Amino acid sequence: xxxxxxxxxxxxxxxxxxxxxxxxxxxxxxxxxxxxxxxxxxxxxxxxxxxxxxxxxxxxxxxxxxxxxxxxxxxxxxxxxxxxxxxxxxxxxxxxxxxxxxxxxxxxxxxxxxxxxxxxxxxxxxxxxxxxxxxxxxxxxxxxxxxxxxxxxxxxxxxxxxxxxxxxxxxxxxxxxxxxxxxxxxxxxxxxxxxxxxxxxxxxxxxxxxxxxxxxxxxxxxxxxxxxxxxxxxxxxxxxxxxxxxxxxxxxxxxxxxxxxxxxxxxxxxxxxxxxxxxxxxxxxxxxxxxxxxxxxxxxxxxxxxxxxxxxxxxxxxxxxxxxxxxxxxxxxxxxxxxxxxxxxxxxxxxxxxxxxxxxxxxxxxxxxxxxxxxxxxxxxxxxxxxxxxxxxxxxxxxxxxxxxxxxxxxxxxxxxxxxxxxxxxxxxxxxxxxxxxxxxxxxxxxxxxxxxxxxxxxxxxxxxxxxxxxxxxxxxxxxxxxxxxxxxxxxxxxxxxxxxxxxxxxxxxxxxxxxxxxxxxxxxxxxxxxxxxxxxxxxxxxxxxxxxxxxxxxxxxxxxxxxxxxxxxxxxxxxxxxxxxxxxxxxxxxxxxxxxxxxxxxxxxxxxxxxxxxxxxxxxxxxxxxxxxxxxxxxxxxxxxxxxxxxxxxxxxxxxxxxxxxxxxxxxxxxxxxxxxxxxxxxxxxxxxxx
Numbered sequence: 001x002x003x004x005x006x007x008x009x010x011x012x013x014x015x016x017x018x019x020x021x022x023x024x025x026x027x028x029x030x031x032x033x034x035x036x037x038x039x040x041x042x043x044x045x046x047x048x049x050x051x052x053x054x055x056x057x058x059x060x061x062x063x064x065x066x067x068x069x070x071x072x073x074x075x076x077x078x079x080x081x082x083x084x085x086x087x088x089x090x091x092x093x094x095x096x097x098x099x100x101x102x103x104x105x106x107x108x109x110x111x112x113x114x115x116x117x118x119x120x121x122x123x124x125x126x127x128x129x130x131x132x133x134x135x136x137x138x139x140x141x142x143x144x145x146x147x148x149x150x151x152x153x154x155x156x157x158x159x160x161x162x163x164x165x166x167x168x169x170x171x172x173x174x175x176x177x178x179x180x181x182x183x184x185x186x187x188x189x190x191x192x193x194x195x196x197x198x199x200x201x202x203x204x205x206x207x208x209x210x211x212x213x214x215x216x217x218x219x220x221x222x223x224x225x226x227x228x229x230x231x232x233x234x235x236x237x238x239x240x241x242x243x244x245x246x247x248x249x250x251x252x253x254x255x256x257x258x259x260x261x262x263x264x265x266x267x268x269x270x271x272x273x274x275x276x277x278x279x280x281x282x283x284x285x286x287x288x289x290x291x292x293x294x295x296x297x298x299x300x301x302x303x304x305x306x307x308x309x310x311x312x313x314x315x316x317x318x319x320x321x322x323x324x325x326x327x328x329x330x331x332x333x334x335x336x337x338x339x340x341x342x343x344x345x346x347x348x349x350x351x352x353x354x355x356x357x358x359x360x361x362x363x364x365x366x367x368x369x370x371x372x373x374x375x376x377x378x379x380x381x382x383x384x385x386x387x388x389x390x391x392x393x394x395x396x397x398x399x400x401x402x403x404x405x406x407x408x409x410x411x412x413x414x415x416x417x418x419x420x421x422x423x424x425x426x427x428x429x430x431x432x433x434x435x436x437x438x439x440x441x442x443x444x445x446x447x448x449x450x451x452x453x454x455x456x457x458x459x460x461x462x463x464x465x466x467x468x469x470x471x472x473x474x475x476x477x478x479x480x481x482x483x484x485x486x487x488x489x490x491x492x493x494x495x496x497x498x499x500x501x502x503x504x505x506x507x508x509x510x511x512x513x514x515x516x517x518x519x520x521x522x523x524x525x526x527x528x529x530x531x532x533x534x535x536x537x538x539x540x541x542x543x544x545x546x547x548x549x550x551x552x553x554x555x556x557x558x559x560x561x562x563x564x565x566x567x568x569x570x571x572x573x574x575x576x577x578x579x580x581x582x583x584x585x586x587x588x589x590x591x592x593x594x595x596x597x598x599x600x601x602x603x604x605x606x607x608x609x610x611x612x613x614x615x616x617x618x619x620x621x622x623x624x625x626x627x628x629x630x631x632x633x634x635x636x637x638x639x640x641x642x643x644x645x646x647x648x649x650x651x652x653x654x655x656x657x658x659x660x661x662x663x664x665x666x667x668x669x670x671x672x673x674x675x676x677x678x679x680x681x682x683x684x685x686x687x688x689x690x691x692x
Contacts, residue, residue, distance in 0.1 A: 001053050002033050004064060013068030015048035028122050028133055038138075041122065043131030047071035047086070058138055060106035077105040089119035089132040094273045099143050114143040187286075190270055191222050192279040195238055207286070211254030211261065222282070226253065241267035241280035250287070261288040330360035365668045382420045382519065384546045387474055387539070388412035391449050394427060398434045398447070405444040408434070413451045418546045419472040419539035421519050426474075426539075429512045433476040433535050436509070440480030440533060448477045454538065466522050470541040477534040483527040491525055512537070565682055566590040566608070570600035570615040570625065571644070576667075580614060583675050596621030597628040604632035610639065612682050617645040629662070640681045644669070 010017045018026075025043050032039040032052045040051035049071050056063045059074075066074045075082065081102055085095050096118040104113045117136030121129045187207045189200035197220045208216050214225060223235035230253055237249060246268045254260035264287045270279040334357035341349045391410050399408045430449070437447045454471045456464065483491070492513040509523075512535075516523045520540045527533040567589050569580050577593045584591040592608070594600035598621035604610060613632065615625040623631070629641045643664045658664065665677055 001051065001056075004067060005029075005033075005050070008067055010068060013048055014044055014046035014070060015050070015068055022124060022130065024122055024124055024130060028131075032133075037135055039133070039135050041131060041133055042071040042086075043122070047090075047131065049074050055136075058136070061108065062106060075104075077110075078102045085119050086132065089121050090129055092121050092123075092129050092273075094118065094120045099139050113138060113140045115139060187284040189216075189222070189282050190279055191238065191282065193242055193277070195221050195223055195235065197222050198279060204284075207284070211259045213255070227255065237265065237267060238280065238282070241269055241282075242277060244269050244277060261286045262291055263287065328360075328364075331357045331364075334360070361668065382422050384418050384542045384544055385421050385423050385426065386416070386546045387419055387421075387426070387451050387472055388416040390423060390426060391430065391451060391474065394430060395449075398431060398449075401431065402434055402438040402447065406438055406441060407446045409446065409448045411448060411450040413453055415453070416451050417453050417470065417472045417541040418544070419519075420542040421539050422515075425515050425519075426537075429515055429537065430474065430476070432512060436535075437476055437478035437480060437533070440478050440482075445479035445532075448475075450475045450477070453541075456538075464522050464524060464538065466538060471521065471538045472541055473536050473538050475534055475536040477532060479532045482529045482531050482533055484529050488525060488527055492523065509535075564590060564609070565611040566592060567612045567614055567678065567682075568592045568594065568600060568603055568610050570594045570597065570613070570619065570628070572596060572616065572620055576616070576644075579671065580674065583671055583678065587675060587679060589678075597623045597625065601628050601631055604628070604639070605635055610636065612678060613639055613641045614678065615641065615643060617643050640684075642677060642681055644674075 005018065015021065021029075021043075025041070028041050029050055032041055032050070035052060036054055038052070038054040038058055040049060040055050042049055047070060049066055049069050051059070051066070059066055062074060071086070072079050072083075081100075085097065088095050098116045099114045100117070102113050102115065104111060115136050116139050117134050120133045122131045122133050124130045187201070187204035189204045190198050192198050197216060197218055199218075200216060205216055208214060208225070212225065216222075216225065223231050223238060225231075226234050233251065234253070237251075240247065246266075248264060248266040250262065250264050252260050252262050264285045266281075266283040266285075268281050268283075269277045270281060272278050334353040338350050338353045338357075341347065341353070392412060395408060395410050402408060434447055434449070441447075452473045452475070454460075454473050456466055456468055456471055458468060460466075491509050509525075513523050516537050516539070521538045523535065523537050525533065525535050567584050569577050569584075569591055570593075571577050571580075572595050574595070577595070581591040581593060589611075592603060592610075594603060597619040600613075600615065600619075600621075601623070604613065613629060615629065617625040619625050619628065621628075625643055625645075629639070629643075633639050633641075638661065641662045643658075643662065644667055645664065661681075663677065663681060665674065
């Protein structure tokens with residue numbers, strides 16, 4: 001019948017094409033077609049007629065012409081008998097008839113027949129009646145046999161009377177619930193307001209036995225059949241359905257020693273003809289296999305993403321190796337030429353080669369810092385910073401970098417708050433954003449660099465994932481191509497890039513994101529295709545003054561030590577110790593060297609004069625530089641400490657909040673910067689002692 005319905009020409013039927021049928025009709029027809037019990041549905045003003053395979057025998061030679069016809073035309077010869085029952089059903093009243101006598105025309109002749117059936121209203125989603133549903137069985141043979149036996153056996157007549165009375169006590173809705181339950185291929189049952197089972201199908205009994213090793217029976221208190229830890233959950237679900245709620249949940253049920261699959265369970269109330277709740281349906285679907293497939297799919301997707309990242313890492317490392325080899329060639333080549341020229345006595349060329357080597361070394365250091373920023377493992381040296389002044393000071397550099405076809409504007413906020421940030425890293429982030437903006441404007445445009453004071457209230461911090469408070473924002477806006485919505489959430493992912501293959505590694509925005517978060521801030525991006533992009537960095541406001549910038553003094557400009565000050569240098573790299581010792585000797589200090597923390601701590605715990613400790617953070621010897629310094633301060637509480645580091649020891653160094661008398665300098669460092677820091681820390685110690 002399903003095939004006939006699909007192939008039928010519905011143009012002349014009052015039902016119209018199946019695609020236009022309302023959901024309640026489609027649902028009822030689906031249940032009817034999957035049932036082995038004779039059923040039909042009559043729908044609409046003319047009660048268009050639909051039936052299942054089991055009903056064909058009842059129709060006889062009226063099949064298949066009856067499909068889609070008006071109900072009264074199909075059964076015109078018995079219409080006067082069933083018309084009152086049809087009217088009741090269409091008025092919303094369910095009826096049940098047992099062994100109803102009819103004089104029926106079928107198979108070419110009239111015959112006496114008896115039927116047991118129920119007419120039940122089928123409602124639209126708004127509650128109005130759209131048609132009627134009938135589950136029926138022809139009882140002609142049984143009735144005729146009973147009439148013969150009734151004349152012979154009074155006891156059998158009494159038994160039939162008792163059975164008839166019992167059946168009449170059931171409501172039409174409970175009868176329909178039985179049909180619905182039995183016609184489902186998935187586990188389904190119905191329970192009454194006392195949680196007792198009143199109907200279940202074979203699939204339900206089989207599945208319950210599989211996961212609990214128990215065969216359910218009519219009258220069982222359903223939630224009590226579950227283990228104690230699941231019984232209360234099940235009772236709660238059933239209670240919700242008995243209050244009239246229609247819903248679906250996903251939950252694991254079963255004995256873990258047998259099976260505990262994951263189920264998608266749907267509930268809907270069961271009502272009588274008056275609309276009162278007399279129970280509920282429990283429909284379960286085992287979704288364990290689907291969930292396992294989802295997990296496998298997610299695993300496959302993760303593996304694909306990992307493969308893509310590894311490919312990007314390969315591209316990145318290849319590019320880095322190329323860049324570092326170029327830089328090392330410049331450094332080593334310059335040093336070799338310096339040595340050759342010095343041997344030749346041609347000292348006039350030495351300065352030129354020295355400049356080349358120093359430039360290559362600075363570019364190598366900058367490349368290393370970019371990598372550490374990308375990994376969010378760089379060592380920051382935050383200082384109170386006037387971001388307005390920083391952005392204005394970079395205007396000429398940015399303009400030269402992006403080229404004459406792009407206009408660069410700097411709009412500084414009035415009374416702009418200072419921020420506590422690492423200035424060189426912020427400069428690098430700003431330049432990187434402007435280069436990205438340039439790449440998004442191949443035909444030229446405008447880059448606007450803007451600062452603003454921002455107060456983040458409770459609503460704003462939820463949107464920006466920041467603590468409540470005051471922030472300084474630095475924005476870079478372009479008038480370029482913009483980005484589609486599906487791209488924006490991924491722009492901060494490592495290795496993600498919208499540039500063509502070979503033109504980008506996807507590190508830029510990830511490095512900026514890592515730098516902003518390390519600085520206690522955040523980054524947000526706003527973009528629209530064809531309208532441009534804005535990237536905004538939020539930095540916590542610094543409550544304090546910003547010192548004026550001063551030029552760094554050279555080693556020859558610094559005052560020499562004349563009082564025998566002694567500096568302990570602890571580093572496991574001999575070259576670093578040698579360079580720092582050279583600086584100390586140029587400044588007139590005495591230097592003591594140690595290659596590990598154990599040796600350094602032994603010196604610090606002795607009576608040797610130590611005016612300053614210069615130490616790497618990552619050290620061999622059982623403790624790091626910070627631990628060694630803290631242990632030394634137990635004996636020397638006023639000890640000045642300058643940490644030198646080339647890696648991400650931010651947690652060890654207190655994330656920019658070192659105690660008084662401690663400082664940090666990032667490797668690689670310029671020698672004059674190192675000399676100035678050593679001198680300033682020792683002189684600061686003297687000044688503090690003088691005031692004390």
